[in-house]
Amino acid sequence: MSGALLAGCQQEKDPAPAASASPSASVAPSTAAGDAAKPVVGNCWTSYTATFTGDKINELTVDELHPVADCAARHLTETFHVGTFPGDTPPADPEVQRVYAECEAKAAEFLSADWHDGRLALLLLPPTEARWDAGVRAFRCDLVERRGISDASSFRTGSLKDSLRGARPIGLGCGTVVYNTDPKRTPLWMQPAACDQPHNGEYIGTVRAPAGAATAPGTGDHLRQECAQLVDRYTGRSFANLATQLGQQIGLLWWRVSDHNWDAGERSARCVLVVEQPIAKSLKA
Secondary structure, three states, X not given: OOOOOOOOOOOOOOOOOOOEOOOOOXXXXXXXXXXXXXXXXXXXXXXXXXXXXXXXXXXXXXHHOEEEOOOOOOEOEEEEEEEEOOOOOOOOHHHHHHHHHHHHHHHHHHHOOOHHHEOEEEEEEOOOHHHHHOOOOEEEEEEEEEOOEOOOEOOEOOOOOOOOOOOOOOEXXXXXXXXXXXXXXXXXXXXXXXXXXXXXXXXXXXXXOOOOOOOOOOHHHHHHHHHHHXXXXXXXXXXXXXXXXXXXXXXXXXXXXXXXXXXXXXXXXXXEEEEEEEEOOOOOO
């Protein structure tokens, strides 16, 4: 039926990351005592793992990242904010959530826009248990470029500073939604595409859910309703009118953040407007 919601999706768990690759020559010397003990804004980091798929990027720890000499070199993450946890007791959920919100605010300043509007993942990297026991209290906030919504991580060269300003080189827009081959056609990720080229999806914004478990009754309905409201604002048309004008079935997908980030207090989901048959234009008003 034209105008019906086709689906709402949450971010799916992906297979384990690819096998480790050989160390990069651009990795700066480090010590076993801790590269991350005194993080510095502007540092960039690499990993010996070739890539991270889906939620796996959000599970990185400071011990899995190694400094590169300069952000002009190939790297995986970039530190844009650092801070210190108070006291000697490992932070409880409220403190972690406060710090994560701090990371989000600093990310907006660094990128010149909400980080959700880009092909990005945001990482809060606290001290590991061993580092905490050794007296380390510093945390850092890093950004990672991704190939698309919910897609694998991507190594890059150069800083992400102001990358969501002006031409927005890593900004989300139109794309191709890739579905699983299962009978439910579960959406997996969305790969970027130029809006004047055939595509079946377009990012229309990010919404947030109230506090509570990701699986709590009503969470999915709340995200669906919030995404649906974005359709009117983004396209200037109601969901039903847009479907009629396009002459085809349309739908909404939403990818909520990983369980790891949800537990850290982030309650967001990226909303994507999808069409049954590919189009070669943006639906933005």
